[in-house]
Amino acid sequence: MTDRLASPAEPQPVLSPGATRRRILMRRLWRHRSFRIGGGIVLAIALLALAAPLLTSTEPTQMNLRARFAPPSAEYLFGADNFGRDIFTRVLYGARISLWIGCASALLAAAGGAMVGMVSAWFRPLDGVIMRIMDALLAFPAILLAIGINAALGPQVTSVIIALAFAYIPRMARIVRAAALVVRELDYVDAARVSGAGGARIIFRHILPNCMAPLLVSVTFVFAYAILAEAALSFLGIGPPPPDPSWGNIIAEGRDYSVQAWWIMLFPGLAISFSALGINLLGDGLRDVLDPRLKVEA
Numbered sequence: 001m002t003d004r005l006a007s008p009a010e011p012q013p014v015l016s017p018g019a020t021r022r023r024i025l026m027r028r029l030w031r032h033r034s035f036r037i038g039g040g041i042v043l044a045i046a047l048l049a050l051a052a053p054l055l056t057s058t059e060p061t062q063m064n065l066r067a068r069f070a071p072p073s074a075e076y077l078f079g080a081d082n083f084g085r086d087i088f089t090r091v092l093y094g095a096r097i098s099l100w101i102g103c104a105s106a107l108l109a110a111a112g113g114a115m116v117g118m119v120s121a122w123f124r125p126l127d128g129v130i131m132r133i134m135d136a137l138l139a140f141p142a143i144l145l146a147i148g149i150n151a152a153l154g155p156q157v158t159s160v161i162i163a164l165a166f167a168y169i170p171r172m173a174r175i176v177r178a179a180a181l182v183v184r185e186l187d188y189v190d191a192a193r194v195s196g197a198g199g200a201r202i203i204f205r206h207i208l209p210n211c212m213a214p215l216l217v218s219v220t221f222v223f224a225y226a227i228l229a230e231a232a233l234s235f236l237g238i239g240p241p242p243p244d245p246s247w248g249n250i251i252a253e254g255r256d257y258s259v260q261a262w263w264i265m266l267f268p269g270l271a272i273s274f275s276a277l278g279i280n281l282l283g284d285g286l287r288d289v290l291d292p293r294l295k296v297e298a
Contacts, residue, residue: 035285041278049095079263094245105226108165113172121180142167179211213290220283
């Protein structure tokens, strides 16, 4: 009888500390109920927007005057507007513009706020001047600041994004500065400084990565604020110009017919509400998981 040698067990892959932390973080996020629900809502709306050409065969600007003010039916799921345009199609395509404006505004505001906050926290002689400027901008409501900037730049999608991003930069800058002031006093930052690391290396290698948690949470909330602000700007007539649809200008076009054709304002309004709800739930989940001061488990 021949002896059989037991095959050695396959070595298990050894995860780096960074990979282990990411795996734990993803597990905690997935277990958080608000994060799952909010992420599901946002993902569903984004997929519907991307799949708009597959879900409807009409164009968002296609008119049919015979179907003016057609109520919701099998042919027009969300009804038709005063030009006979299909509201269901316009809401789907409008999601592309509204979500793009919200996402781009939040990311630009985060980039600008991170830069201003880091400069203010690291270069202490500039801190007072920079923060007084941010305080002066914060004294204006963000929507009023966005109205002024957008009115100066003209009604177009790019102008709306720039205006909203500029309006929310002060808020982001304050958040990043507060986090950076704490991180810059930690021991590993002192060790990097003593070892001869330059200011730029310390900022981008040691301080900024440890300020990402509050910044990511703030991005989600600014995302939701920007979608609501775009609707407000469009309602005032200084948002994305028609005929290309956004949720805001669909509502603006239906305000004169709110009694006889209530569906024109209802369905884009519901889309805005569900988007803001999903993004806020997503932000709540991120805050609960990423903030070390909160020990909230789903």
